[in-house]
Amino acid sequence: MGRILRNNISVFHSSIASLRTPRIALAAGIVVAALLQGCSGWIDPYTTQVILFAAINVILAVSLNLVMGETGQFSLCHAAFMAVGAYTSAILTGKALPALFPHFPWTGISLASQLTFLPVLLIAGTVAGIAGLIVGGPSLRLRGDYLAMVTLGFGEIIRVLLQNTNAVGGARGMEGILPATNLFWAVGGAVVTLYTMMALVNSTYGRGFHAVRDDEIAAGAMGIDTTRFKVTAFVIGAFFAGVAGALYAHAVEFISPEGFNFLRSFEIIVMVILGGLGRPVGVAVSAILITLLNEWLRDLSEYRMVVYALIIILFMIFRPFDALAPYFRRLLPAANKTPVIP
Amino acid sequence: MSEDPAKEVPLLEVRNCSLRFGGIAALSRVSLRIGHGELVGLIGPNGAGKTSLFNILTGVYRPTEGEVLFEGRPTAGIATHRINHLGMARTFQNIRLFGSLNVRMNVRTSFIARLSNGLLGTVRRGKSFRAEEESVQEEGRRLLEYFGLQEVATHSSRSLPYGDQRRLEIVRALATKPRLLLLDEPAAGMNPTEKQELKRLIGRIRSEFGTAILLVEHDMKVVMGICERLVVLDQGKVISSGTPAEVRTDPKVIAAYLGATHAVQGASS
Numbered sequence: 001m002g003r004i005l006r007n008n009i010s011v012f013h014s015s016i017a018s019l020r021t022p023r024i025a026l027a028a029g030i031v032v033a034a035l036l037q038g039c040s041g042w043i044d045p046y047t048t049q050v051i052l053f054a055a056i057n058v059i060l061a062v063s064l065n066l067v068m069g070e071t072g073q074f075s076l077c078h079a080a081f082m083a084v085g086a087y088t089s090a091i092l093t094g095k096a097l098p099a100l101f102p103h104f105p106w107t108g109i110s111l112a113s114q115l116t117f118l119p120v121l122l123i124a125g126t127v128a129g130i131a132g133l134i135v136g137g138p139s140l141r142l143r144g145d146y147l148a149m150v151t152l153g154f155g156e157i158i159r160v161l162l163q164n165t166n167a168v169g170g171a172r173g174m175e176g177i178l179p180a181t182n183l184f185w186a187v188g189g190a191v192v193t194l195y196t197m198m199a200l201v202n203s204t205y206g207r208g209f210h211a212v213r214d215d216e217i218a219a220g221a222m223g224i225d226t227t228r229f230k231v232t233a234f235v236i237g238a239f240f241a242g243v244a245g246a247l248y249a250h251a252v253e254f255i256s257p258e259g260f261n262f263l264r265s266f267e268i269i270v271m272v273i274l275g276g277l278g279r280p281v282g283v284a285v286s287a288i289l290i291t292l293l294n295e296w297l298r299d300l301s302e303y304r305m306v307v308y309a310l311i312i313i314l315f316m317i318f319r320p321f322d323a324l325a326p327y328f329r330r331l332l333p334a335a336n337k338t339p340v341i342p
Numbered sequence: 343m344s345e346d347p348a349k350e351v352p353l354l355e356v357r358n359c360s361l362r363f364g365g366i367a368a369l370s371r372v373s374l375r376i377g378h379g380e381l382v383g384l385i386g387p388n389g390a391g392k393t394s395l396f397n398i399l400t401g402v403y404r405p406t407e408g409e410v411l412f413e414g415r416p417t418a419g420i421a422t423h424r425i426n427h428l429g430m431a432r433t434f435q436n437i438r439l440f441g442s443l444n445v446r447m448n449v450r451t452s453f454i455a456r457l458s459n460g461l462l463g464t465v466r467r468g469k470s471f472r473a474e475e476e477s478v479q480e481e482g483r484r485l486l487e488y489f490g491l492q493e494v495a496t497h498s499s500r501s502l503p504y505g506d507q508r509r510l511e512i513v514r515a516l517a518t519k520p521r522l523l524l525l526d527e528p529a530a531g532m533n534p535t536e537k538q539e540l541k542r543l544i545g546r547i548r549s550e551f552g553t554a555i556l557l558v559e560h561d562m563k564v565v566m567g568i569c570e571r572l573v574v575l576d577q578g579k580v581i582s583s584g585t586p587a588e589v590r591t592d593p594k595v596i597a598a599y600l601g602a603t604h605a606v607q608g609a610s611s
Contacts, residue, residue: 023467196465203471204450204457204478205464211440211451218438221400223426223455223518232461278442 029191037184055186061271063240069277072213077155083260085124085242128242136234173256359408383569431520452517
């Protein structure tokens with residue numbers, strides 16, 4: 001079963017890569033997102049919520065995959081970039097925009113908030129990207145465990161800063177955020193993220209990320225600016241994490257610093273590893289499955305995390321997603337190397 | 343090639359380079375010149391400082407004293423990838439291919455530094471991106487074909503036989519269009535047939551690409567057979583240099599390789 005699935009996925013991979021204009025795939029994905037939004041009247045609120053969370057998790061996992069899976073840099077602060085995006089967007093839609101244009105109606109579905117939501121998402125992503133540049137610039141000279149420590153520290157700094165900034169609610173967080181996120185924005189965002197990552201990696205330029213991951217010394221000797229590639233991956237990853245944070249804030253209407261702690265980062269890492277480091281489609285599928293798993297386990301209340309952890313461990317050992325993770329490159333070396341590279 | 347290389351600016355000039363790690367002198371006052379298109383062999387026993395010199399040339403280490411000039415320009419303090427852009431490419435003693443990439447993609451990484459389409463162009467996938475991808479693909483294909491690796495182009499680079507991995511590393515370095523190719527013990531671990539093939543390969547690189555080569559090698563048979571000039575390092579010093587015939591009979595070289603007693607016997611006999 002795993003094998004069949006894996007073959008299908010690799011066919012999917014290569015067909016996307018070989019499309020003369022993958023932009024068609026992008027356009028098709030956005031149309032699907034729009035259609036989904038058009039049908040939103042028939043989808044019950046709970047299902048809508050789950051789809052939103054799944055799409056946001058896809059954005060988070062696929063963007064972290066660029067840093068961890070493709071470029072091989074361990075980052076423990078993806079949730080912090082998400083927080084930067086979430087708070088930036090919440091300030092924009094909650095304070096800045098209504099102050100600038102007080103005569104427009106600012107509700108979640110109002111034309112004004114929907115029309116301004118794209119720029120809000122882009123600004124949130126850009127601010128998170130700048131945060132990524134600030135952290136990544138100096139720290140990406142470090143490797144492995146040291147980089148992990150720096151990113152862990154940065155994540156904590158962001159959380160503590162937010163907790164102690166009264167202007168954004170401190171530990172109480174921000175509430176009453178416009179419910180501007182809908183199926184179109186979330187699913188469309190996931191489609192754009194997936195497209196960007198696959199278009200980026202399936203190119204001569206994108207092989208630079210892989211070269212850096214496989215052998216930094218050799219990559220440098222072949223004229224590849226390794227620091228630049230690492231920082232680029234980090235900034236792009238942070239940008240999309242910021243967009244995901246903005247979508248999240250406008251979906252749940254409430255954010256607090258605790259929602260972006262280390263555990264949140266860790267959850268995204270699990271999605272990336274289970275999906276197969278360096279396999280964007282696999283990572284997207286695993287993000288969706290883990291979102292669903294979280295929902296199914298909701299009834300177990302306090303035992304939820306115990307069962308969740310158990311399932312993750314069992315997944316790691318037996319790897320039923322073998323198809324999605326043909327190799328856990330560094331974790332389980334040389335187990336099953338596939339030469340399938342488009 | 344001019345008869346007297348001293349009259350023109352050499353491709354590479356190493357001037358009195360020393361490298362010390364604390365109290366240990368890995369290299370002391372090493373000087374070396376390589377002319378355009380020349381094939382120079384750098385030999386010496388284990389620990390003589392060959393790899394240290396290599397690492398100075400490629401910008402991994404900075405010499406404690408002295409300087410390295412590439413086409414008359416000092417290379418001190420220039421990052422490794424920029425040294426490659428200047429026109430110096432290398433292979434590694436322990437093969438360093440990109441293991442997750444196939445043979446074709448390994449070669450393609452060498453074109454990254456010269457791409458005109460960066461991040462945005464790649465994501466946008468416009469006309470110029472597609473044209474560039476096609477030209478890069480074609481250039482890589484021609485290189486692989488020329489060196490007989492086209493049949494295995496889609497294989498994982500790790501699955502190749504040892505000799506082919508070495509060859510691929512050389513092709514990958516050549517794809518960056520160097521004027522000087524530094525080969526670090528390319529014959530290490532090769533069987534006699536593969537060594538013969540390597541010699542032919544080096545000959546073809548010179549005739550076809552006109553690339554100057556600095557060959558660091560343990561294997562005397564390989565070096566003596568193809569190099570026109572040899573430099574012998576021992577304990578961080580250049581102890582001899584000249585044609586293979588001159589170097590072979592130099593008592594200092596024999597002493598370095600076989601020990602002083604043999605040299606005395608060799609000289610007396």
